[in-house]
Amino acid sequence: MKKYLITASVLLVISLFIIPGVFAxxxxxxxxxxxxxxxxxxxxxxxxxxxxxxxxxxxLILTKDESDGRDIEPYIDDFYDEQGPGYDGDHGxxxxxxxxxxxxxxxxxxxxxxxxxxxxxxxxxxxxxxVDQLIPDLSVNDYYDASLxxxxxxxxxxxxxxxxxxxxxxxxxxxxxxxxxxxxxxxxGSMIFNMGGRVTTNASTYLDANNSRVKNKSDRYxxxxxxxxxxxxxxxxGRGGGGGGMTRGGHSHSGARGKF
Amino acid sequence: xxxxxxxxxxxxxxxxxxxxxxxxxxxxxxEEHIDTFDDVNITQSFEEDEAKEYHCENCGAVVLTxxxxxxxxxxxxxAGVVLADRxxxxxxxxxxxxxxxxxxxxxxxxxxxCKNGRLTPKGFMTADRVKNITGxxxxxxxxxxxxxxxxKATGTKVRTYRRGDYRYTETKYYRVRRDIDISYxxxxxxxxxxxxxxxxxxxxPYDYNKLEGFKTPYLAGYLxxxxxxxxxxxxxxxxxxxxxxxxxxIGSTVRGYSSVNYEQKNIRTKxxxxxxxxxxxxxxxxxxxxxxxxxxxxxxxxxIVGKPPLSYSKAxxxxxxxxxxxxxxxxxxxxxxxxxxx
Numbered sequence: 001m002k003k004y005l006i007t008a009s010v011l012l013v014i015s016l017f018i019i020p021g022v023f024a025x026x027x028x029x030x031x032x033x034x035x036x037x038x039x040x041x042x043x044x045x046x047x048x049x050x051x052x053x054x055x056x057x058x059x060l061i062l063t064k065d066e067s068d069g070r071d072i073e074p075y076i077d078d079f080y081d082e083q084g085p086g087y088d089g090d091h092g093x094x095x096x097x098x099x100x101x102x103x104x105x106x107x108x109x110x111x112x113x114x115x116x117x118x119x120x121x122x123x124x125x126x127x128x129x130x131v132d133q134l135i136p137d138l139s140v141n142d143y144y145d146a147s148l149x150x151x152x153x154x155x156x157x158x159x160x161x162x163x164x165x166x167x168x169x170x171x172x173x174x175x176x177x178x179x180x181x182x183x184x185x186x187x188x189g190s191m192i193f194n195m196g197g198r199v200t201t202n203a204s205t206y207l208d209a210n211n212s213r214v215k216n217k218s219d220r221y222x223x224x225x226x227x228x229x230x231x232x233x234x235x236x237x238g239r240g241g242g243g244g245g246m247t248r249g250g251h252s253h254s255g256a257r258g259k260f
Numbered sequence: 261x262x263x264x265x266x267x268x269x270x271x272x273x274x275x276x277x278x279x280x281x282x283x284x285x286x287x288x289x290x291e292e293h294i295d296t297f298d299d300v301n302i303t304q305s306f307e308e309d310e311a312k313e314y315h316c317e318n319c320g321a322v323v324l325t326x327x328x329x330x331x332x333x334x335x336x337x338x339a340g341v342v343l344a345d346r347x348x349x350x351x352x353x354x355x356x357x358x359x360x361x362x363x364x365x366x367x368x369x370x371x372x373x374c375k376n377g378r379l380t381p382k383g384f385m386t387a388d389r390v391k392n393i394t395g396x397x398x399x400x401x402x403x404x405x406x407x408x409x410x411x412k413a414t415g416t417k418v419r420t421y422r423r424g425d426y427r428y429t430e431t432k433y434y435r436v437r438r439d440i441d442i443s444y445x446x447x448x449x450x451x452x453x454x455x456x457x458x459x460x461x462x463x464x465p466y467d468y469n470k471l472e473g474f475k476t477p478y479l480a481g482y483l484x485x486x487x488x489x490x491x492x493x494x495x496x497x498x499x500x501x502x503x504x505x506x507x508x509x510i511g512s513t514v515r516g517y518s519s520v521n522y523e524q525k526n527i528r529t530k531x532x533x534x535x536x537x538x539x540x541x542x543x544x545x546x547x548x549x550x551x552x553x554x555x556x557x558x559x560x561x562x563x564i565v566g567k568p569p570l571s572y573s574k575a576x577x578x579x580x581x582x583x584x585x586x587x588x589x590x591x592x593x594x595x596x597x598x599x600x601x602x
Contacts, residue, residue: 161598163597164597171599176587176594179590180585180586184586191379191578192570192575195377195567195568196566196568197564197565198462199461199462200464201464202505203509206502212441212509214440216437216439217437218437219435219437224432224433226429227431229426
């Protein structure tokens, strides 16, 4: 019994050092629509706090239902203006996932917004990627798993330079392997090809430039053809337009929305 | 008719010296300028039945020659002899580029080249099994060519722009005509049946500033052959050879289009001149792995051509090195941009 107490207190002390976030008073999950169980909410708070500390950005989840008549985007905007979240201080670096349960299934809105560092690393395109990836879980009412996925994605995207697509082929190992093999084959191939000596004459080696000239030239316009194609708007899956915007308080943000 | 050069100083055999460009005597070191070499010291013999047999002026032994040989060495005494009757009349070369690389230099250069072979087997790189290295004047035809070219083509200029929700692609068509004179000077084509055309083509270019009027002493001490094909017979080959050059030139006169579709290229090639020339080539015969490999070296510039054996293990090593290196490089960049390790 005594032993058990000592172990427990040691664990408590260690946890104090390891996860100070647990004891901070910050709130990350604002579940106004009551979609999470108490256990889930506690767990998500803990994870949100860990991910936020690790990435030095506040990663929030807001939910609302029909009792609030605002659209999800202004809802997030107003929340940001009023609460002023941010890892680096009031109205600072933040990523927010907003879930609106006003409509019926298939007509409910979600919105991912990034503020400041969040706007940089979770830009419109990346926000749209997150939205796309959350929809499958959300559509089957798996809000807890969707939240975990949201944390993981933000965690991943925050670490990737904004100049590359974090889910694109440029960062994929198979792509690196493929390009490396192509380069190796091309270099060794040209080495083998040139083993027997290269042709080092070219078109000007034997040219008598003094007696070579264009005697006559004509470039006559004949006709023209014009084709037009409609520029495709992004409208894949349940994701609608979106894009970023500006809160009434004057905070610019990125964002993308979708339906589930 | 056999020509043999005797040293006016000591009476020994003289040969062409690639370093000085003169006739030189191996025994006493005496040198004679080719242009002023006194005819008294050139011994010539006339044979009754010349096509069959030649006798060495120096020792009297029978000189063994092939049907196309125009210069060789007496297999008995080693004296350089020139078969002058095979170099006269129709068969008289107009020009010659003398050797500037000696046998020793050629050997050194070849060894160095073997050592630098990045894909050749290790045993090959030591170059210790060179069977034979032969200095040879290879017969070439050089052509001066005038080409009258008429080109008809359709060119397009493509512009894309955006207006409203539409992307417009505007293609303008042009009728392109060109009338061009293109001249080439001294395009060489090898005229020997024995020589591999591809190998000889790769030996180019030669420095034409060293093109000399032909004189038999240049051949003393080397092998030489006469041509097997006349300039007319090889005209198609030289036309094929300049075809790529012509296309490049034509392309350079049609600029500023997004695409060009040639409907007609009328090329009339006229030979304005052709010269029979002898060009210097070191032939290297190398036994490796029970196979004979033939290499050729430009006797003037030192350029070496010929297919050396390929070491698959070395090729695999290079491949894995380059592919592995680039993989690590890409991965490093990806990780720096925030990608995962795997």
